[in-house]
Amino acid sequence: MAPEPRAGSWSPAEPLAAFADLDHDRAARRGGLAEAVLCEPKTVEQVRAIALDLRERGARTLFTRVSPEQADALAEVLPDAASDRLARLVAWPAEPPPATGGLVVVACAGTSDLPVAREAALTARHLGREVVEVVDVGVAGLHRVLGHLDLLRSAQVVVVAAGMDGALPSVVAGLVEAPVVAVPTSVGYGAAFGGVAPLLTMLSSCSPGVAVVNIDNGYGAGHLAAQIARYSPG
Known part of the structure; x- marks a missing residue:
């Protein structure tokens, strides 16, 4: 008879292979940019099983769209991870790699856009870029963004999160x-x-040099910015 699980331990109801095939070679294939785990559609048990596998392999990973319940499960499996509840993002290990490449500036139009902007900023930072955040600089008060013009012009790529218009x-x-x-x-x-x-x-912008990601896709924006800044002088 199999022993009873210890208190606090977890016994998966189904093997990892039943719901996930993790891409452990992605970092080597993508120049150090590791796989991210989108947690939003997954169960707590599935997220926990994925985290256990990644912990055993020592694979640097970002967990995105993390619910509070999933964050608690990740904290049990990866107690040394960094969790940002606003961005709904968990990074393991907690410390980002040493920053290389150019500067990424992440700006958001309003405080309501901050969760998406923070997801972008943390993504770029944990992919090895220096990141500076600029908040609440929407077009309703143009003097606010103009007050950060020197910083914006020092960046190799700027991420801008905005809703409304x-x-x-x-x-x-x-x-x-x-x-x-x-x-x-x-x-x-x-x-x-x-x-x-x-x-x-944004798709209809008359300003050249604007690339657009999907709605609320802070992770995609941060990843693209990290790739652009990687090949920029810094």
């Missing part, structure tokens, strides 16, 4: 030399259609 990336792209990664957020009243309005604004 989504105008901020176009403004920033008209002021800086660096490429701009635009992130539409689902912030806004009814006609913003959950982020569709800012998405269309």
